[in-house]
Amino acid sequence: MLIDRAIPESGPDCTDEPVVVQRPLSVWERLGNSTLFRRLVLLGLLAALWEGYARHLDVVIMFPTLSETADAFWRSMLDGSLSVRVLASLKTLMAGYALGVLAAAVLTMIAISSRVGTDLLRILTALFNPLPAIALLPLSLLWFGLGEISLVFVLVHAVLWPMALNLHSGFLGVGETLRMVGRNYGLRGPRFILLIMVPAAFPSILTGLKVSWAFAWRTLIAAEMVFGISSGGGGIGWFIYENRNLLETANVFAGLAAIILIGLLADAAVFGVVEARTVRRWGVQRS
Incomplete structure (x- = not known):
């Protein structure tokens, strides 16, 4: 009006x-x-x-045209050639993503507990954060063999360091006033972290989750192309690579469309909802 x-x-x-x-x-x-x-x-x-x-x-x-790509997408989803690969990719992605976030949380807890822990986190992130996760795939295949564990290993690497950096940055940004309030209420240890530190640092935590998800998703697709060549199976990445060899370009575009749609769905239905119900509602971030 x-x-x-x-x-x-x-x-x-x-x-x-x-x-x-x-x-x-x-x-x-x-x-x-x-x-x-x-x-x-x-x-x-x-x-x-x-x-x-x-x-x-x-x-x-x-x-191919958009209509041809859409037709290839629906056909491959209905006959299972793409839908099965999508489920396989999501299963591997969630395993690696969850383990990476958990490892980042543990490492960050150690870092904020002592100066030695902070030094350890900074040294590890300086060493390993610039290292592309896909570069570890040959070693992962050598150490863990041809299996899902090899993919999960590189996913953990892709998630761990950006998540740990955002967690640590968020916790360092918590004001001393809030820390004193928590101590005055007698909060210590895990309760202090969960009730004071996590809510105050949540914008940085959410950013870390979103960035880590993007890193993990891209790493998985790239790793599946190599992994699929070795094992004869795989997820969406192998679907794309296989159809490229068969010159089925419409199916290649259908695989790319599946990757984009999953990314959009995760951003809107998961991160977007969490963001709207937390940092935007709290007035920390503009919509």
């Missing part, structure tokens, strides 16, 4: 206060204020550009 301020005419009965006239928003103004509508319009434009360029190029083996 828009508010128009009318300036009153001068006269003996007039006051200095402006007259506020409210008028309802038009349909286009309401749509323009809708984030969902704006994003749908942008997605529609991107889809139209994709379809138009692919039809202009007219080389399916290089760049």
Whole structure:
């Protein structure tokens, strides 16, 4: 609703206060204020550009149209060739992600407990954070063999260091006033961390979870391509690699679409909901 301020005419009965006239928003103004509508319009434009360029190029083996990609996506999901790979990837991803977050929490607890722990965390992150997780896959295959454990190992590496850095940064940013409040209430040890430190540092924790998820997802797809070559199986990464060798480009795009959709779903249905119910509601972050 828009508010128009009318300036009153001068006269003996007039006051200095402006007259506020409210008028309802038009349909286009309401749509323009809708984030969902704006994003749908942008997605529609991107889809139209994709379809138009692919039809202009007219080389399916290089760049299939959006309709061909959608058809390949639904067919591969229904016949199980892609849906089974999606479930396999998600299973491995959740195992590595959970272990990585847990390891980061333990390492951060050690770091905030003593100066030696802080030095240890900083040394380890300086050594291993710049190391790409996929670079450890050959060693992982050598140590753990051809199995899911090898993939989980590289996922833990991808998740551990960015998560630990964000956790530590968030805990260091907790003000001394909040710490004193917790101590005055007699909070110590794990209860102090859970009731005082975690809520105060939650924006950094949530950022670490989102960044670690993105790192883990990308690492998994890349690792599955190599892992699939070695074992003859795998998840979405192997699906993409296998169809590339068969020159089934529409299926390759379908695999890429599955990766994007899972990422969007995780961001909107998981991280977005948590963010809206915590840091945005608390006024820590603007929507």
